[in-house]
Amino acid sequence: MRPKSIEIIDAEPRISGDGRPVSAIVHACHERTIDVALAEFGVPGLDRASLEPILTYCAELACEADWASCPGCKRRTEVQGIASLDDYIARHREIIVGDGRVRLTGQGEDTVTTPALEALAKTWSGENYWFWARRVLRKHRHGIRRAHIQGSAVADSGKTPAVILMEPQLPDNIGMVARAMANFGLDELRLVAPRDGWPQEKARIAASGANYVIDDAAAYPTLDAAVGDLTWVAATTARQRDLRKPVLTPEQAVDEAFTRIARGERCGFLFGRERNGLETAEVANADAIVMIPVNSRFASLNLAQAVLIHGYEWTKRSGGASLGRVTTYESPIETGLRLGDDRLANKQELEGFFQHLESELEQQGFFKSADKRPTVVNNLRSMFTRMGATELEVRTLRGIVATFAKGKGPGRKTP
Numbered sequence: 001m002r003p004k005s006i007e008i009i010d011a012e013p014r015i016s017g018d019g020r021p022v023s024a025i026v027h028a029c030h031e032r033t034i035d036v037a038l039a040e041f042g043v044p045g046l047d048r049a050s051l052e053p054i055l056t057y058c059a060e061l062a063c064e065a066d067w068a069s070c071p072g073c074k075r076r077t078e079v080q081g082i083a084s085l086d087d088y089i090a091r092h093r094e095i096i097v098g099d100g101r102v103r104l105t106g107q108g109e110d111t112v113t114t115p116a117l118e119a120l121a122k123t124w125s126g127e128n129y130w131f132w133a134r135r136v137l138r139k140h141r142h143g144i145r146r147a148h149i150q151g152s153a154v155a156d157s158g159k160t161p162a163v164i165l166m167e168p169q170l171p172d173n174i175g176m177v178a179r180a181m182a183n184f185g186l187d188e189l190r191l192v193a194p195r196d197g198w199p200q201e202k203a204r205i206a207a208s209g210a211n212y213v214i215d216d217a218a219a220y221p222t223l224d225a226a227v228g229d230l231t232w233v234a235a236t237t238a239r240q241r242d243l244r245k246p247v248l249t250p251e252q253a254v255d256e257a258f259t260r261i262a263r264g265e266r267c268g269f270l271f272g273r274e275r276n277g278l279e280t281a282e283v284a285n286a287d288a289i290v291m292i293p294v295n296s297r298f299a300s301l302n303l304a305q306a307v308l309i310h311g312y313e314w315t316k317r318s319g320g321a322s323l324g325r326v327t328t329y330e331s332p333i334e335t336g337l338r339l340g341d342d343r344l345a346n347k348q349e350l351e352g353f354f355q356h357l358e359s360e361l362e363q364q365g366f367f368k369s370a371d372k373r374p375t376v377v378n379n380l381r382s383m384f385t386r387m388g389a390t391e392l393e394v395r396t397l398r399g400i401v402a403t404f405a406k407g408k409g410p411g412r413k414t415p
Contacts, residue, residue, distance in 0.1 A: 002066060003053035005046070013068045015054065018043045022058050023070035023129045025051070030132040033201045034140055052140060058133035074126035088124040095120070161257045161314065162188040162268035163307055164226050164233070166282060169195045169274050175206025175214065176304035177271075182210035184311030185320050189217040190226045190268070223270075223282060231265040232257065235278055235286035236306055238299040243280070246288040253290045254313040269310055274303055342390040353394050353401075354381055360405040 006013050006022060013022045018041065028037035029051075038046060056062075063069055069076040082088050089095060095104040096113045097120070114120040163186055168174050171194075178189060191198055198219035207214050220226035227233050234253045248256065257267040270286060272278035283289060292301065292309055301309075315321040322332045345353075358377060367373040389397070 002062060003057060005050055005054055006057055008066050008068050011068050012070060013057065013063050013066065015041075015043060015046070017045070021070040022054060022063075023073055023127075025054060026058055026129050026133045026136060027127075029055075029136040031196065031200070031202070033199075034136065048140065052137070055133045055137040055140065058130050059137050061130050070129060072126050073129045075130070077124075077126045082125075085121060085124050157188070158266045159261060160186050160188060160318075161254075161261070161310075162190050162230065162266070163310075164190045164192065164223075164268050164270045165194075165303065166192050166223060166270060166278055167195060167273050168303070171196055171200035171202035172206040173274055173303045174200065174217075175203040175208070175210075177307045178203065178207040178210045178213035178217070180304045180308035180311055181213050182207075183308065184315040185318065186307075186311050186314060187213065187216070189213050191217060191219045192223050192226045193221060194219055223285070227268060227270070227285075229266060230268045232260050232267045232288075233270055233286045234268075234288045234290045235270045235272075235283045236290045236292070236310075237272065237278055237283060238291065238294070238301070239277065241280055241283050241289065243284055243289070245283075245286070248288050248290050250290055250292055250310050250313045251317075253288060254310065254317050256288070258314075258317050269307075271303060271306055337388065339390065342392055345389050345391045345394040349391055349394050350385065350389070353384070353398050356398055357401050360401050364405070 002008075002013075005016050007016045008014070009019070014020060015022065015025060020041075025037060025041060025046075028040060032040075034048065034051065038048070038051065061075070063075070069079055077088070080091065082091060089104050090106040091108040092104075092106045092110050092112055093108050094106070094111045096111065097103065097117055098115060102117070114123075163177065163181055165174065165177065168177075168191060174189075174191065174194065181187070181189060194200075198217070199214070204211060204214045234248065234257070253269070257269075260267050269290065270278065270282070272282075290310075292306065294301070323335065324333070357380065361367060367376065384397075387393075
């Protein structure tokens with residue numbers, strides 16, 4: 001049943017009293033936060049309570065019963081019988097690409113614009129707004145996943161190198177970078193002209209609990225503004241640049257940053273765009289170039305991977321890491337054999353096991369040749385000594401030997 005807050009106009013479900021399609025509020029809530037979207041729309045009477053039936057209407061595809069669909073929705077292209085990009089072009093009078101130098105003409109009446117042919121190829125079929133509505137509805141009812149996790153920076157301001165992302169395109173990538181930073185104790189995230197603006201709820205979700213990195217992240221209009229207070233910046237790149245600058249591995253770059261920060265300087269690592277990295281002019285303004293050792297035939301890393309490698313090197317250098325998670329009820333562990341409450345068997349316990357094993361093997365006729373017996377015994381003792389058994393494991397082995405020799409329960413052997 002259609003809620004009163006939605007009316008059908010020209011076969012489109014629209015918000016009553018506002019006139020915009022339902023897809024507009026769904027899109028805004030999905031790309032930003034619910035509260036930000038409601039504030040931007042500013043529709044009298046439209047709040048969290050009245051938003052829920054609108055989201056439910058879209059999420060349940062109730063528009064099908066009203067023979068309606070939103071512009072830009074995948075349902076509309078399906079209803080219109082548009083099955084390919086060629087069909088889409090044919091349904092429009094003109095499609096203007098980029099600055100207008102490229103124009104596609106069809107047989108329809110509407111004119112649309114697209115930033116690039118590549119973008120048109122990905123978006124012509126429309127968005128699954130009903131799926132977006134389901135995600136927003138879940139957040140509306142249950143809150144943002146892991147939103148309760150706050151966390152805190154591991155060091156004071158300026159005591160770790162800043163991570164600078166040049167014109168990041170996807171909020172999800174920013175969130176995954178934040179997660180990698182939190183994994184390895186990097187706290188300061190700076191964003192240069194993020195394509196979709198800032199803040200972004202999708203970045204917070206992708207951060208998977210690294211909320212403090214997202215909450216403290218700062219956006220800057222230009223690279224100069226982002227690095228203005230830094231004294232040393234290393235630019236990461238997979239491409240060779242004809243620039244006279246130090247070329248460092250992540251380990252060497254971290255060593256340099258660590259030394260400089262200890263002297264009171266502020267440092268940063270600059271990472272390029274997801275699609276084409278950093279421009280040479282941007283690298284030219286850096287103090288050093290960082291190149292990650294990779295397979296020369298496939299050198300491409302995604303943004304979070306590149307940040308994670310630098311974060312790992314920073315944790316190794318700063319000495320603030322633990323092996324895995326340490327909860328309230330756990331103690332940090334070290335590499336090597338972990339015995340817990342057990343202890344290694346001493347030589348007396350091992351000798352007792354050896355004598356027990358050799359005695360039973362003797363009785364069972366295992367040693368067929370007296371000449372070879374010393375060699376076999378030496379091999380057995382060497383094998384069991386090499387395993388480094390605990391006291392409990394030695395007792396278990398003696399129990400196994402006794403069971404094989406005499407049996408147990410109904411299977412017990414008679415003399």
